[in-house]
Amino acid sequence: MPLPKFIPPQRFLISFFLLISTAAVFGRTGPQNHPWTNPSLSPNERASLVVKEMTLDEKISMLHGTGMAGLSPLSPLIAQSNGCAGYVPGIPRLGIPPIQMCDAAYGVRMSGENGRYSTALPSDLAGAASWDLDAGFEYGALIGRELRAQGYNMSLGGGVNLTREPRNGRTFEYMGEDPVLAGKMVASVIRGEQAQHVLGDIKHYALNDQESGRNAVNVNIDQRAARESDLLAFEIGIKESDVAGVMCSYNRVNGDYACENKYLLTDVLKKDWNFQGFVLTDWGGAHSAAKASAAGMDHEEPGWIFYGDTLKTLVESGKVPQAELDDHVRRILRAMFATGVVDNPPQKSVVDVMGGFEVAQKIAEQTTVLLKNDHELLPLDASKIHSIAVIGPHADVGMISGGGSAQVDPPGGNAIMPPGKGQTRWLEPVWFPTSPLRAVRGKVPGAQVHFNSGADPDAAAALAKNADVAIVFAYQWESEDMDLPSLSLPEHQDELIAKVAAANPHTIVVLETGGPVTMPWVDQVGGILECWYAGSRGATAVANLLFGDAIPTAKLPLTFPKSNADLPHPTIIKPPKTSLPRNDPEPWKQIAAGLPAFQITYDEGVKVGYKWYDAEKKPVLFPFGYGLSYTTYSYSNIKVTAGPKPAVSFTVTNTGNRAGAEIAEVYASLPAAADEPPKRLVGWSKVKLNGGESKEVSVEVDSKFLSIFNVQQNGWQLVPGDYTFLVGGSSQDLPLKETIALK
Numbered sequence: 001m002p003l004p005k006f007i008p009p010q011r012f013l014i015s016f017f018l019l020i021s022t023a024a025v026f027g028r029t030g031p032q033n034h035p036w037t038n039p040s041l042s043p044n045e046r047a048s049l050v051v052k053e054m055t056l057d058e059k060i061s062m063l064h065g066t067g068m069a070g071l072s073p074l075s076p077l078i079a080q081s082n083g084c085a086g087y088v089p090g091i092p093r094l095g096i097p098p099i100q101m102c103d104a105a106y107g108v109r110m111s112g113e114n115g116r117y118s119t120a121l122p123s124d125l126a127g128a129a130s131w132d133l134d135a136g137f138e139y140g141a142l143i144g145r146e147l148r149a150q151g152y153n154m155s156l157g158g159g160v161n162l163t164r165e166p167r168n169g170r171t172f173e174y175m176g177e178d179p180v181l182a183g184k185m186v187a188s189v190i191r192g193e194q195a196q197h198v199l200g201d202i203k204h205y206a207l208n209d210q211e212s213g214r215n216a217v218n219v220n221i222d223q224r225a226a227r228e229s230d231l232l233a234f235e236i237g238i239k240e241s242d243v244a245g246v247m248c249s250y251n252r253v254n255g256d257y258a259c260e261n262k263y264l265l266t267d268v269l270k271k272d273w274n275f276q277g278f279v280l281t282d283w284g285g286a287h288s289a290a291k292a293s294a295a296g297m298d299h300e301e302p303g304w305i306f307y308g309d310t311l312k313t314l315v316e317s318g319k320v321p322q323a324e325l326d327d328h329v330r331r332i333l334r335a336m337f338a339t340g341v342v343d344n345p346p347q348k349s350v351v352d353v354m355g356g357f358e359v360a361q362k363i364a365e366q367t368t369v370l371l372k373n374d375h376e377l378l379p380l381d382a383s384k385i386h387s388i389a390v391i392g393p394h395a396d397v398g399m400i401s402g403g404g405s406a407q408v409d410p411p412g413g414n415a416i417m418p419p420g421k422g423q424t425r426w427l428e429p430v431w432f433p434t435s436p437l438r439a440v441r442g443k444v445p446g447a448q449v450h451f452n453s454g455a456d457p458d459a460a461a462a463l464a465k466n467a468d469v470a471i472v473f474a475y476q477w478e479s480e481d482m483d484l485p486s487l488s489l490p491e492h493q494d495e496l497i498a499k500v501a502a503a504n505p506h507t508i509v510v511l512e513t514g515g516p517v518t519m520p521w522v523d524q525v526g527g528i529l530e531c532w533y534a535g536s537r538g539a540t541a542v543a544n545l546l547f548g549d550a551i552p553t554a555k556l557p558l559t560f561p562k563s564n565a566d567l568p569h570p571t572i573i574k575p576p577k578t579s580l581p582r583n584d585p586e587p588w589k590q591i592a593a594g595l596p597a598f599q600i601t602y603d604e605g606v607k608v609g610y611k612w613y614d615a616e617k618k619p620v621l622f623p624f625g626y627g628l629s630y631t632t633y634s635y636s637n638i639k640v641t642a643g644p645k646p647a648v649s650f651t652v653t654n655t656g657n658r659a660g661a662e663i664a665e666v667y668a669s670l671p672a673a674a675d676e677p678p679k680r681l682v683g684w685s686k687v688k689l690n691g692g693e694s695k696e697v698s699v700e701v702d703s704k705f706l707s708i709f710n711v712q713q714n715g716w717q718l719v720p721g722d723y724t725f726l727v728g729g730s731s732q733d734l735p736l737k738e739t740i741a742l743k
């Protein structure tokens with residue numbers, strides 16, 4: 001082939017190879033003159049035009065993945081996968097690219113084994129602690145950019161299961177205990193991802209609120225409670241983001257597995273919520289073909305136990321209607337057109353590492369919650385400090401991260417990797433190389449900063465005794481595929497903190513935890529910062545907050561209870577021991593066939609998190625919505641205007657002299673006839689204020705957030721009566737109150 005004159009041969013060759021390699025990842029896109037290439041048609045029209053041209057085999061090929069070791073057989077096509085959780089081949093003759101899926105909860109997964117790099121953002125729960133929709137968008141946009149740079153066009157993040165069970169090992173991957181906060185925050189993350197032309201995903205639908213026995217458990221919950229709690233988080237998240245995919249979960253709900261649950265998938269998701277995207281299973285979450293198809297499951301992952309030949313035969317024999325099959329395919333294609341993955345396929349490029357660090361740090365500063373600050377111990381004044389004791393497991397080298405399929409690989413590997421060991425395995429904690437010791441030293445170059453791991457609490461206390469300030473970095477690791485035995489810190493860290501605090505009244509605890517922990521030492525320490533899993537630049541962000549180079553603004557997206565005994569279920573309900581054959585070469589078959597069910601009954605119903613503690617009148621350690629700053633705020637002048645969207649206006653004043661941002665929270669108490677817990681969050685506003693400044697704020701309240709779900713009418717209903725609106729800086733500090741009648 002003669003080379004066009006204007007391209008130097010070398011450049012031509014490079015472009016040619018680029019084209020070939022892009023085609024290998026995204027599939028050759030074939031002739032571009034198909035009618036559906038017209039971007040002025042709606043995504044649905046474009047998708048329907050493609051479906052008309054597809055053969056049955058092509059349709060079936062879009063409805064399942066190509067396998068994953070240990071979870072399904074492997075197709076030879078997996079060789080074209082970009083190397084992560086899911087690969088669905090494209091249809092080159094129709095110009096449809098493959099779907100390259102990767103887990104991306106707080107960053108893109110599996111970069112290590114693919115020789116790539118990903119930024120770790122603070123955990124998803126931390127993201128929710130920002131209460132900041134712009135930060136959420138930025139969080140998603142970074143994930144979207146890094147997915148594209150690594151050659152993926154679909155994210156498998158977007159976890160929004162409510163923290164009904166705080167010992168759930170995936171609490172860090174979710175967005176807290178309140179459906180309105182969680183739903184709005186997850187929507188902002190998905191909008192950020194999809195703005196980068198990446199298919200987003202919200203998971204795990206639904207009520208997958210603990211890991212123990214997740215493939216067997218049958219969750220029992222009444223419809224009203226489900227719709228007003230866990231499902232409301234999904235409803236808001238899905239509706240406010242036009243998310244491409246919803247991942248149905250492993251568990252059963254009221255008898256049927258979630259991935260073949262007609263109530264969840266069709267009646268609620270596709271009909272009531274008008275979800276336009278596609279339902280994909282969690283990995284190994286499918287249990288049938290005909291039943292699942294009729295219930296609304298569109299796509300099976302990671303293999304084709306049901307949605308390969310079995311589904312094809314069912315369609316050929318008329319047992320699964322052609323229209324039903326076409327709807328599954330159309331939904332996937334519609335999502336691909338709507339998010340732009342057909343028109344704007346990703347091109348591999350170098351991840352913006354420095355840009356990622358900046359975003360991760362900025363978000364960590366906005367997501368770390370100041371829980372305690374006696375006598376204004378914080379921020380530390382670098383000019384007055386001569387000695388600091390930095391104490392805690394691995395605080396010299398790194399900070400802990402969340403595990404499982406959310407795990408992001410740290411640059412250079414696990415910071416605590418023993419020499420000679422190559423990789424960290426599933427269910428092994430990974431520490432990111434962001435060193436608290438180094439970050440603290442950087443703030444006080446002239447001071448003595450010494451480290452003690454805390455392995456010997458007495459030695460740590462001795463070090464603390466001689467320092468001006470002791471900072472204990474305490475951690476609690478969690479992961480998919482496990483639940484925590486309790487909310488206590490592991491590795492005798494409670495004893496460590498108590499001993500250090502006894503030796504030095506200026507003790508600050510920095511918590512690196514997936515969710516809430518109990519704190520028997522709470523009254524002994526001067527300061528507590530909760531930085532969750534703080535991500536790639538966690539140590540820099542924490543040091544900035546400790547020394548006042550950044551100001552804390554975050555608030556708790558969940559309650560810290562006083563003890564495990566105060567939880568709705570004091571102990572986690574575990575599956576009965578089963579005697580599954582060991583060394584089964586095809587273990588997925590038993591899971592697909594359905595494991596014997598055990599029961600969990602969520603009889604606390606809608607009373608999740610603060611709604612439980614409020615209703616049961618149980619005092620808590622730190623309430624939902626709580627968080628201090630280095631300045632203070634006051635609230636005045638509440639006014640509520642009735643209407644289809646009642647507006648709550650009020651004034652917030654920064655009563656200190658430092659600039660900050662206050663998350664002003666609005667709650668409502670419903671009329672007694674509604675029979676609801678004492679109050680619920682209905683809105684909030686993050687208000688930036690200079691020292692001494694006041695601003696009037698108005699929060700519009702969606703009437704759904706004031707309603708109850710009426711099961712008989714299958715709809716939301718505003719119960720006529722008196723509604724009390726409460727405004728303030730935490731769910732237990734609500735100085736403003738105004739009651740109006742609504743009907």
Ligand code: BGC
Binds near residue numbers: 103283
């Ligand atoms: C997890 C999902 C994840 C999938 C693919 C499953 O074990 O539950 O959240 O997206 O694996 O890695």
